[in-house]
Amino acid sequence: MEHSSLAGRVFRGVALALVLVFFMFPIVWIFLMSFQSNEQILRIPPRILFEPTLFNYQALISGQLRTTAGNLEISFMRNLMNSFVLSSAAVLLALLLGVPAAYAFARFKFRLGETIAFTLLSFRFAPPLLVLLPLSLYYQQLGLNDTYFGIVWVYQLIALPLILWIVRGYFEDISPDIEHAYRLAGHSWREAFTRIAVPLAGPGIAAAGLLSFIFCWNNFVFALILASADKQPVTVGALAFVTASGIQYGQIAAAIVLSVTPTLLLALYAQRYLVEGLSLGAVKG
């Protein structure tokens, strides 16, 4: 378009290549490292070509790591399962709470609705520790500390504003006339909601759900404060694993690969909706 000169094209090509190397190299390198033994990793200079081993993954999956210093127990599979349980439960709860509210905010004009919508939005930008630290003291009194429910509940801080605002946008884009006509034919609002509005907003609801899953999965600080070892998701578990295992670099790399694979796959699958999700519904891709 603007640059069609040869120099301009070469410049663009080189710049793009540098960008790709900078952003892709760490992922590729850690991926390769996860198939290396500790001896291979520690070799200097590092080699691109090596005999791959599945040893690191076997150790993580079996939960047993035999080293010269003795046997080390790894509970990383437990962390992985926790991540699945916590993120899925948080998204389900957020959909259950958020979709009806999003519909109400899109269809009805009421002051309380706007107040709720904007309060939740502003929570998204408040320091999480401000809520978490007093909450951890409350949780101790209520017996919610270190429970799945307690953690799922605070995940609403991430999932609910996202679902509320994205789904609200989808409902607003559906003309209310369709529902009007359906209602005039003698159907109740509930039928209009479940048979017309929700199916029409379906793709938006699914996208908002997937994105909230990614953001819950990637969260670190909530579980760091509220969960003990057996409830921790991968983000906190991986850090604890680094501290505990110290020099088992191959397993650390494998744990990193297992931690990021689910969200990266979901992100690729939902990439059409990422721009919208990242901007909380303000920019369409």
Add this chain to the structure above:
Amino acid sequence: MSMAQLLQTSATARIKPRPRGRWLPYLLSLPALLVCIAILVPFVTAAVYSLQRYRLNLPYLRGFIGVDNYIDFLSDPAFWNTLKISLVYTAVTVVAELLFGLGIALLLRRPTRFHNAVSIMLLLPLMTAPAIAALMWKLMTNPSFGILSYAVSLLGIHDFKWASDPSTALFTVVLVDVWVYTPFMMILLLAGLRSLPRQPFEAAALDGVPASFVFFRITLPMLTPYIITASLFRLLDSIQQFDIIYAMTQGGPGDRLMVFQVQAYLEFFQYTNVGRSAALLMILWLITNILSNIFIKNWLRLRERAHGHA
């Protein structure tokens, strides 16, 4: 609630609730309201704590001391260090990510298949958990086998200690932040660039207007709403950065990376000083609240554009 009004007045036809169904919207939003309240309670509690002398290890000393926690900060070098590090971290990351992100968005502007594939690939760092990303870079900057340590040694710089050296720690965590979040800027600005109307650019091309003039007088002004929203988004997250710094160095070496939330976390868990921790977080909240009000205004404007209405 001026923003609420803004949203309401620009709204299109909405169903007027019939008298019988007047309770309906309230019923539908009741669960969301409960979540709101459940979050507001600890928030107000934190505000109260910040006015107390409250140490978990010395519960009998607990009592109201007014704004003493805040006044203590004024003469506390640790607080000024926290403020300084947080602001520097925020300024450097946001400026770097904006320039870098804008540059990449311009490179990928034409929606060819190759450009789209690249932009999707660049989203992968952004979808990596920041705490995990920090661990990745920790492995790459390990002094004994890290590939990056090896790379700088090839350049003749030996003994480059990355995050464990006070003089390069900030640079290292900024690098990780830039790696994770530049794609955020890139993807929003790319969406903005591609949504701009074509006519001004076609007219400029016909008239042979120089590229720099087109960029500064047409592209940048039209892109401004996107730049402001994306930058404010990043400002708000960056000044609260916790995951990357905590996973990388826990605020160290020394107090070199003691940003607000890391400092507040340590005040709470290491020194069990709840009052001081809460006061620190209230100050951070004050900053983010001002920023988020500006942000929401701009964000609403973009939202209206995306939906054709409120």
